[in-house]
Amino acid sequence: xxxxxxxxxxxxxxxxxxxxxxxxxxxxxxxxxxxxxxxxxxxxxxxxxxxxxxxxxxxxxxxxxxxxxxxxxxxxxxxxxxxxxxxxxxxxxxxxxxxxxxxxxxxxxxxxxxxxxxxxxxxxxxxxxxxxxxxxxxxxxxxxxxxxxxxxxxxxxxxxxxxxxxxxxxxxxxxxxxxxxxxxxxxxxxxxxxxxxxxxxxxxxxxxxxxxxxxxxxxxxxxxxxxxxxxxxxxxxxxxxxxxxxxxxxxxxxxxxxxxxxxxxxxxxxxxxxxxxxxxxxxxxxxxxxxxxxxxxxxxxxxxxxxxxxxxxxxxxxxxxxxxxxxxxxxxxxxxxxxxxxxxxxxxxxxxxxxxxxxxxxxxxxxxxxx
Amino acid sequence: xxxxxxxxxxxxxxxxxxxxxxxxxxxxxxxxxxxxxxxxxxxxxxxxxxxxxxxxxxxxxxxxxxxxxxxxxxxxxxxxxxxxxxxxxxxxxxxxxxxxxxxxxxxxxxxxxxxxxxxxxxxxxxxxxxxxxxxxxxxxxxxxxxxxxxxxxxxxxxxxxxxxxxxxxxxxxxxxxxxxxxxxxxxxxxxxxxxxxxxxxxxxxxxxxxxxxxxxxxxxxxxxxxxxxxxxxxxxxxxxxxxxxxxxxxxxxxxxxxxxxxxxxxxxxxxxxxxxxxxxxxxxxxxxxxxxxxxxxxxxxxxxxxxxxxxxxxxxxxxxxxxxxxxxxxxxxxxxxxxxxxxxxxxxxxxxxxxxxxxxxxxxxxxxxxx
Numbered sequence: 001x002x003x004x005x006x007x008x009x010x011x012x013x014x015x016x017x018x019x020x021x022x023x024x025x026x027x028x029x030x031x032x033x034x035x036x037x038x039x040x041x042x043x044x045x046x047x048x049x050x051x052x053x054x055x056x057x058x059x060x061x062x063x064x065x066x067x068x069x070x071x072x073x074x075x076x077x078x079x080x081x082x083x084x085x086x087x088x089x090x091x092x093x094x095x096x097x098x099x100x101x102x103x104x105x106x107x108x109x110x111x112x113x114x115x116x117x118x119x120x121x122x123x124x125x126x127x128x129x130x131x132x133x134x135x136x137x138x139x140x141x142x143x144x145x146x147x148x149x150x151x152x153x154x155x156x157x158x159x160x161x162x163x164x165x166x167x168x169x170x171x172x173x174x175x176x177x178x179x180x181x182x183x184x185x186x187x188x189x190x191x192x193x194x195x196x197x198x199x200x201x202x203x204x205x206x207x208x209x210x211x212x213x214x215x216x217x218x219x220x221x222x223x224x225x226x227x228x229x230x231x232x233x234x235x236x237x238x239x240x241x242x243x244x245x246x247x248x249x250x251x252x253x254x255x256x257x258x259x260x261x262x263x264x265x266x267x268x269x270x271x272x273x274x275x276x277x278x279x280x281x282x283x284x285x286x287x288x289x290x291x292x293x294x295x296x297x298x299x300x301x302x303x304x305x306x307x308x309x310x311x312x313x314x315x316x317x318x319x320x321x322x323x324x325x326x327x328x329x330x331x332x333x334x335x336x337x338x339x340x341x342x343x344x345x346x347x348x349x350x351x352x353x354x355x356x357x358x359x360x361x362x363x364x365x366x367x368x369x370x371x
Numbered sequence: 372x373x374x375x376x377x378x379x380x381x382x383x384x385x386x387x388x389x390x391x392x393x394x395x396x397x398x399x400x401x402x403x404x405x406x407x408x409x410x411x412x413x414x415x416x417x418x419x420x421x422x423x424x425x426x427x428x429x430x431x432x433x434x435x436x437x438x439x440x441x442x443x444x445x446x447x448x449x450x451x452x453x454x455x456x457x458x459x460x461x462x463x464x465x466x467x468x469x470x471x472x473x474x475x476x477x478x479x480x481x482x483x484x485x486x487x488x489x490x491x492x493x494x495x496x497x498x499x500x501x502x503x504x505x506x507x508x509x510x511x512x513x514x515x516x517x518x519x520x521x522x523x524x525x526x527x528x529x530x531x532x533x534x535x536x537x538x539x540x541x542x543x544x545x546x547x548x549x550x551x552x553x554x555x556x557x558x559x560x561x562x563x564x565x566x567x568x569x570x571x572x573x574x575x576x577x578x579x580x581x582x583x584x585x586x587x588x589x590x591x592x593x594x595x596x597x598x599x600x601x602x603x604x605x606x607x608x609x610x611x612x613x614x615x616x617x618x619x620x621x622x623x624x625x626x627x628x629x630x631x632x633x634x635x636x637x638x639x640x641x642x643x644x645x646x647x648x649x650x651x652x653x654x655x656x657x658x659x660x661x662x663x664x665x666x667x668x669x670x671x672x673x674x675x676x677x678x679x680x681x682x683x684x685x686x687x688x689x690x691x692x693x694x695x696x697x698x699x700x701x702x703x704x705x706x707x708x709x710x711x712x713x714x715x716x717x718x719x720x721x722x723x724x725x726x727x728x729x730x731x732x733x734x735x736x737x738x739x740x741x742x
């Protein structure tokens with residue numbers, strides 16, 4: 001039979017994720033599969049936890065990759081912490097804030113939201129005001145809103161939450177490994193990420209971390225977690241302790257790849273990685289502005305790894321992206337929701353954030369748009 | 372830094388999964404990552420669905436791999452079909468039947484169970500009797516009970532269920548690709564599997580399939596599915612139709628691997644694959660009996676891919692498994708639950724089911740046990 005994999009091309013992944021993968025991560029993926037209870041594999045698990053703690057800047061013991069994609073990480077944080085009728089506040093300025101609202105609502109939480117215009121950040125003062133009006137069990141926000149390219153002021157919002165009893169839940173899917181995520185010093189109680197953004201690992205795993213305070217809430221629930229697969233109290237027994245208890249069969253090869261991608265970040269150094277993202281972002285923005293393409297987001301709220309640009313007048317959204325993919329082997333992302341047809345999303349995530357890639361997408365856009 | 376992946380050994384995986392992986396599947400894993408909305412990747416998705424339909428022997432349109440391991444497949448089937456207080460019957464004769472009960476209970480179902488001794492099969496007549504006593508919305512059973520090595524009479528049980536209005540939900544995690552799973556002709560409405568058993572792909576994906584009848588139930592629920600990540604009504608929109616709707620970022624490289632492993636099965640032919648499992652099982656059982664090791668399960672209910680053997684008197688469970696792993700680079704599985712310390716589980720799943728592997732485990736056991 002014809003094998004479709006023989007015709008998989010190498011595409012420069014400059015969309016909202018997945019991002020480009022380092023060769024050593026591809027190699028890691030295809031190492032020999034070990035059993036999920038194998039003693040050597042358990043050492044690798046321990047090392048993954050340690051490396052995740054470094055990247056997440058946390059001492060949280062419960063810092064593990066969940067066996068699903070970033071959205072499974074979101075589901076994990078909410079389903080473990082939320083019980084029916086719990087008062088929850090979600091801060092929304094894009095698709096992923098909306099998704100949090102949907103996930104929490106489906107779990108029967110009493111969900112309030114504060115909404116901000118897409119393309120603008122969450123305003124901490126508005127949050128502080130809202131927090132004075134009601135006692136929330138959880139306040140949740142997206143750090144890097146992938147749908148708009150906005151960086152939300154997670155540290156500042158955390159200062160207000162700390163004055164209440166609420167748990168602080170943060171989506172770091174797109175931010176982790178690209179900009180600072182200082183879990184402990186920002187007072188974050190639960191966070192989740194995805195492997196296919198700035199960690200530059202294929203999609204399939206969701207790193208999560210819970211503070212001891214969040215774990216206390218989980219271990220003292222009134223009702224069992226209504227999701228066996230993502231039950232953190234059971235996952236802990238597989239990921240921690242002298243004797244490991246089988247829960248589900250861990251995705252071994254994906255975990256090899258995550259190990260390798262975390263090792264690359266640790267070796268380069270967090271500061272250096274963040275700097276590389278920032279420098280390439282700056283270069284991209286300058287280049288775009290030189291050919292008359294405008295950024296959606298104000299400079300102080302821009303994410304380095306996700307650049308939302310306004311589609312120039314006269315340019316056909318689908319046609320330009322189609323030509324980039326077809327003729328230049330470059331993927332960029334379309335707009336989502338109300339921004340569909342209005343913006344493109346150019347990713348500079350992880351291994352993608354390199355000068356030669358910035359040059360390549362700029363020169364392709366210049367040619368296609370005749371600038 | 373020291374790279375732990377450099378010391379990953381090649382272990383002969385003869386436990387309850389993961390199983391041995393074909394080189395071409397390792398190669399598939401490390402093909403260049405494409406975007407989850409990439410047009411070529413969508414062609415690969417279509418082909419995965421077609422190949423899954425072949426292996427599952429079904430025309431069900433909704434036949435897809437879920438982005439999680441086998442247990443996520445279980446969660447998917449239950450969370451989509453079950454609403455609070457729904458009457459559900461679970462047939463239990465091992466760990467995975469118990470897990471179904473736990474998953475359904477956590478979702479608020481009104482769960483009845485029929486239990487059978489571990490190591491013996493579910494008895495269809497008892498099921499028929501139970502079905503006369505109450506109207507169930509769902510009846511669920513494990514086809515191949517991985518914890519005991521018992522094959523349950525799924526076809527026969529289905530005949531009785533067909534006389535009622537109940538949906539038939541079957542766990543085919545360990546059976547799919549090793550023995551016949553005739554989804555449509557056995558009247559199965561929902562089934563799930565895992566990639567790391569007889570499909571011989573690394574762990575990380577859960578193929579599922581839903582009949583049109585099951586889909587009707589899902590699309591006409593009273594309440595939204597309390598699990599956004601595994602919502603089949605949304606997954607359908609990503610996996611089907613002319614225009615695909617983004618749901619979550621699919622685990623691209625794992626899907627390449629699944630494609631390749633399904634292709635290998637299709638190329639070898641289902642009948643040939645089943646025969647290979649059966650022949651190697653026969654050879655293993657004969658060899659074990661020759662060295663005085665007894666099978667747990669009666670011949671007519673034995674699974675070819677999961678052989679439960681009684682630990683011989685005088686042999687130390689952990690020590691023997693430890694020596695197999697350390698000195699012979701072979702993994703076999705321990706007993707679970709009430710069978711812990713009493714049985715070993717020797718897997719002959721997928722690519723593992725080969726004569727040279729049977730010879731290798733037999734000669735290792737012979738040496739270690741001085742037989």
